Amino acid sequence: MEKRKVTVIGSINMDLVTKTEVIPKVGETVMGESFFTIPGGKGANQAVAAARLGAEVTLIGCVGDDMFGKDLHEHLEKEGIILNNVEPVTHVSTGTATITLSKGDNSIIVVSGANFEVTPEMVRKNESVIADSDVVLLQLEIPLESVMEAAKLAKKHNKTVILNPAPIQALPKELLSLVDYLTPNEHEQELLLAANSLAPDELEEIRSKCIVTKGPEGVFIYDQGEKQIKGFEVEAVDTTGAGDSFNGALAVSLSEGIELKEACKYANAVGALSVTKLGAQSGMPTKEEVERFLQQREDDKS
Ligand code: RIB
16 A cells, blocks of 8 residues: 555654652652653654554654754654654754653653744645645644644645644634544543533534543544443553554554544554553554554454
């Protein structure tokens, strides 16, 4: 099959990860276990997930003209992602995420830096890239006006749009009406539905676009009532980037014309595999690894 085209418009961060048994309280100092810098950012993570699964991925974003920016550019290039539209900017630093990892779970502080240089004008400059995609994948770590512009252009060209509403914020109704799929986690969905004063029919429309991710439980979709697409149990080492892996995989499956429930099952498997290694992108599997994993789980049933 010819490679399907996924365009990701979003953030590129360097993740500064501290692994610790104890999370300090305010004013307290504790000794951590280890520290590492590793590529991240929701946009870049989703782009890497999709590229490893065999899609032709273009990333539109910004990095700073600094060491992190150079390292991330090099890394994403090695992943085979098309970076013609990743601009280095001089007056701000590359985005960072300070992550505390404790007992397999995390808390994150993002400093947007260069990610906020992804302007609506920059998105407009890339209209031809959007027009040439099968699926456009968006998150909320770049300015909201730019997300809006991307969704408008994608719809103008009849493209499938997935919006991963993370980190969650109040979203204009127009944006919600432009996207085809929303992929919040449980907490994000609650805020998403509560933030706008929505009429019952608007609420229904948005709910019907939601694919709610619930970690190992899998995801919930609304198809004449709530339906669960079960997840896969694995031993979690680091859950950072699990949602991004899910989104990247969902974009690839939908671009290949796979129906929603099957696409969610596949994306659940990708999300599960991604948490088995340290770092947002380290555990993201290749297409072959996912196929082997799914086969193995089928064999275990029989
Ligand atoms: O979704 C995980 C990502 O969120 C991390 O890689 C971090 O960079 C933050 O953007």
